[in-house]
Amino acid sequence: MLHAAPSLVASAAGDHPGFLSPSGVEIAFLLVGLATLGAAVITVTTRQLVHAALWLVVALGGLAVEYLLLTAEFIAWVQVLIYVGSIVVLLLFGLMLTRAPIGRSPDADSGNRWVALGVALASAAALVWVVVDAFRTTWIDLDGPAQGSTRVTGAFLFRNWVLPFEALSVLLLAALVGAIVLSRKRDTETGTGTGKNTGTGKDTGTDVGTTSRTGPSGAPGKGEKR
Amino acid sequence: MHLAYPAVLAALLFCVGLYGVLARRNAILVLMSVELMLNAVNLNLVAFDVWLRDTLHSGQALTLFTIAIAAAEIGIGLAIVLAVYRNRGTSDIDRLRDTAETDEAEGNESPGKTKKAEATT
Numbered sequence: 001m002l003h004a005a006p007s008l009v010a011s012a013a014g015d016h017p018g019f020l021s022p023s024g025v026e027i028a029f030l031l032v033g034l035a036t037l038g039a040a041v042i043t044v045t046t047r048q049l050v051h052a053a054l055w056l057v058v059a060l061g062g063l064a065v066e067y068l069l070l071t072a073e074f075i076a077w078v079q080v081l082i083y084v085g086s087i088v089v090l091l092l093f094g095l096m097l098t099r100a101p102i103g104r105s106p107d108a109d110s111g112n113r114w115v116a117l118g119v120a121l122a123s124a125a126a127l128v129w130v131v132v133d134a135f136r137t138t139w140i141d142l143d144g145p146a147q148g149s150t151r152v153t154g155a156f157l158f159r160n161w162v163l164p165f166e167a168l169s170v171l172l173l174a175a176l177v178g179a180i181v182l183s184r185k186r187d188t189e190t191g192t193g194t195g196k197n198t199g200t201g202k203d204t205g206t207d208v209g210t211t212s213r214t215g216p217s218g219a220p221g222k223g224e225k226r
Numbered sequence: 227m228h229l230a231y232p233a234v235l236a237a238l239l240f241c242v243g244l245y246g247v248l249a250r251r252n253a254i255l256v257l258m259s260v261e262l263m264l265n266a267v268n269l270n271l272v273a274f275d276v277w278l279r280d281t282l283h284s285g286q287a288l289t290l291f292t293i294a295i296a297a298a299e300i301g302i303g304l305a306i307v308l309a310v311y312r313n314r315g316t317s318d319i320d321r322l323r324d325t326a327e328t329d330e331a332e333g334n335e336s337p338g339k340t341k342k343a344e345a346t347t
Contacts, residue, residue: 178302
């Protein structure tokens with residue numbers, strides 16, 4: 001914060017625009033923000049489960065527009081691709097596979113919704129008060145080149161953040177294996193039994209064939225395959 | 227643009243997600259609310275990154291990582307919900323009370339629920 005301070009402090013102390021004369025970007029941000037917030041509220045309050053997923057699309061798309069207004073283009077398109085494209089589709093598949101009722105379900109909210117409403121309103125009041133009090137005079141300078149274009153994003157992601165990026169690929173692989181293991185049917189048919197037998201046979205074969213150092217690494221593999 | 231606009235929007239979205247996590251009964255709706263909370267944090271990260279003009283762009287990098295972790299989280303979460311639904315016949319959170327410590331007075335109704343849940347396995 002401090003190394004970027006001189007221009008910010010000068011603009012904050014001098015000619016920083018007030019809230020009563022918003023710029024065009026601010027008006028657009030405010031309108032899209034209201035739409036996003038409304039869609040989010042409908043998402044958590046509607047009684048139709050499929051409609052909740054579809055309103056979640058509106059909320060996430062509105063957030064993508066907010067990223068565009070903040071000149072973070074690449075993140076906006078990643079948001080559209082991953083959230084709207086894959087996560088909401090996954091949620092819809094989950095709703096169908098758990099046989100969610102299509103119409104209005106009367107028990108979508110649990111009994112403690114008024115306590116939840118109180119907690120949410122209290123935390124909203126506290127957070128908004130603190131945030132407004134802290135950043136009332138802070139001004140984002142959106143002029144100049146875009147800070148989140150694909151060129152800039154590629155440069156910083158593969159120049160400074162390569163190691164976390166690669167670690168993230170390992171995490172995604174672990175999540176893939178975990179999801180497959182969790183969603184497999186177990187101890188039902190003989191097909192899985194023979195698969196288990198061949199799997200353990202292969203693993204013991206590699207354990208015998210290679211050095212003993214692969215023994216402990218083969219053991220969790222067997223545990224995951226079961 | 228004032229920094230207060232994205233910060234306040236992120237705070238409000240986070241609280242909407244908090245209400246959803248606490249008040250919803252279906253597990254998949256709880257996962258949707260968790261996604262809303264994660265998106266609020268992402269908006270904060272992007273706004274502060276654009277404000278600070280960080281040369282490493284750590285805010286945007288962290289946003290990308292958060293999006294990827296959210297994808298992994300939703301995959302694992304849905305797998306767990308589907309496994310619970312297959313074993314219990316329901317995905318309502320407040321019916322999964324097998325490990326709950328119930329009083330004797332409350333014990334009149336909760337064993338019935340668990341029996342009903344076990345009968346469908």
